[in-house]
Amino acid sequence: MKRTESTRTGHFSNIGRWLALLSFVVLVLGVTGCSSNNKGKIEGTKWSSNAGTVKGQPIPAGALRLEFTSDGKLTYNAGPMTFTGTYSLGGGDTVTFHLNQDLAGRKTHPEKISISGTTLTMTDGDGTSISFSKVN
Numbered sequence: 001m002k003r004t005e006s007t008r009t010g011h012f013s014n015i016g017r018w019l020a021l022l023s024f025v026v027l028v029l030g031v032t033g034c035s036s037n038n039k040g041k042i043e044g045t046k047w048s049s050n051a052g053t054v055k056g057q058p059i060p061a062g063a064l065r066l067e068f069t070s071d072g073k074l075t076y077n078a079g080p081m082t083f084t085g086t087y088s089l090g091g092g093d094t095v096t097f098h099l100n101q102d103l104a105g106r107k108t109h110p111e112k113i114s115i116s117g118t119t120l121t122m123t124d125g126d127g128t129s130i131s132f133s134k135v136n
Contacts, residue, residue: 034091041115042087042095044070047132054128066120066132074099 049064065077068087074097076083085099090110097109112123118134 036089036091036095037093038089038095038113038115042068042089042113042120044068045120046135047120048135050131050133052130054130059130064130064132065135066122076103 045068047066048062049059051061052059063079065075067075072086072088074083074085074087076097076099083097083099083101083103085097085107088096088098090096093112093114095111095113097111099107099109101107103109110125114121114123120132120134121129122132123129
């Protein structure tokens, strides 16, 4: 019996070490490797879409508009429709829209957003991409 108890104790000790190591790795990644590329660039900005094509359909300039307030609120105008909610900055280029109503059957939309100067490029999960110009 002593051997079984000793083996169990050793097993639980190893699990504890692995959990401590995993916690440390998650903490390090959270602090260093997962910062947003959009922090300080997107807050308090307004954007208007450039002319383009989305899924084979032409989109005229200004058909889509985005507003990101400094307190985390979002307004997304798509033609005559207005979607409101909040946004959160994720790691890298990820910005997640948390809408108050469904858009394409869901309220949560993680988007890849890249900002370079006065141009914002938004890429959906299916690879659809459209660019926007900053509005003063």
